[in-house]
Amino acid sequence: MRIDLLSRNPQVTPEQMLEGFQPTARFGAVNFDNYYPNPEYPSQAQTRDTLREFTANPPQPVKRLFRRPKPVEGVGFYLDGGFGVGKTHLLAAAWHAFEGRKVFLSYQELLYTIGMLGMHKAIEAFHGYELLCIDEFELDDPGNTHMTSTFLGQLMPMGTHVITTSNTQPEHLGQGRFNAEDFKRQIQAIAERFTVLSIDGPDYRQRGAGVGKPLKKADLTALEQSAGNFVRLTASELNLHLTRVHPARFSRMLEGIDTVLLDDLVCMTDQNIALRFVHFVDKVYDLNLRFAASGEALDHLFPATYRYGAYAKKYSRCLSRLTEMLSISGKKLEQLESVG
Ligand SMILES: Nc1ncnc2c1ncn2[C@@H]1O[C@H](COP(=O)(O)OP(=O)(O)OP(=O)(O)O)[C@@H](O)[C@H]1O
Ligand SMILES: [Mg+2]
Secondary structure, eight states, X not given: OBXXXXXXXXXXXXXXXXXXOSOOGGGTTOOSTTOOOOTTOHHHHHHHHHHHHHHHSOOOOEEETTEEEEOOOOOEEEEEXXXXXXXXXXXXXXXXXXXXXXXXXXXXXXXXXXXXXXXXXXHHHHHTOSEEEEESOOOOSHHHHHHHHHHHHHHGGGTOEEEEEESSOGGGTTTTTSOGGGGHHHHHHHHHTOEEEEEOSOOGGGTTTOXXXXXXXXXXXXHHTTOSSEEEEEHHHHHHHHTTSOGGGHHHHTTTOOEEEEEEEOXXXXXXXXXHHHHHHHHHHHTTOEEEEEESOGGGSSOHHHXXXXXXXXXXXXXXXXXHHHHHHHHHHHXXXXXX
């Protein structure tokens, strides 16, 4: 059934947001056992083992006679690595393995929630959790930096453990995006809360994925018959719509949708639009939706200046995810053609 995405602009209350914070469909059943470390990169097994050990034996509040247990400072782990090396897989595995109150959300969602609730209420709301898993940590501007430093600075000493993933080493956070030098102390203070666990290795997604490329419009029409609940619109229509919906609400906007079909991919020459599109692709990917598109080749999607600029990693990650999803759709199409 075709669904009109353009009529969806969901409003989400803070309570609804908090309830929904757990690993998305793609990471719903991952664990430490179905993470296969590459023996050529020992950091992969090391990081898995550190997280496995931590989740099995997290530091506990110190019991005291006739008094409330004394909280121990929350532990912080920062999973650092290139795209597609399995950071989110390990983050979700840690979330699943941890016994206790826990929450899993993206850094974008965290900032949005703090913005909606206000700092004081946000700290109160998150204080109840023993483990906070934050995917895709990064500092985009001074406001985020200040918010993050205050939030972690209040929460972690009260005993909340934090595990986070990022494509950027902590000491390079913010570089090229704002005058990070001026915020060095705050960035340093954030970095000091974490033990960095590096994950080296190639992009796992490219294993046997083949080269994903845009399909023809007629191919998208052929895919519609097995698309379940699908949306079909042009990339320009989508991009205009995304300017009206906050990225933290993309999940809800995509609720009940199985497949996203996009026509006429073209080069995105406005960085704000391009970054929203990147967030949209991130969500489609995390929610494990099927995705196909027609239009220009992927290497024309973002201007070269973006692909080598401050957000280079976001764009590369997006292209890696698009390649995988398009390659799967290409294979699906071949199957349909061989049956028909
Ligand atoms: N060593 C591994 N064993 C099994 N599956 C893996 C491994 N590494 C990655 N994967 C799988 O490959 C896909 C990509 O991994 P994941 O999304 O965790 O990478 P990432 O490092 O978070 O990438 P990104 O920077 O794009 O967020 C996921 O489906 C994940 O389950
Ligand atoms: Mg990830």
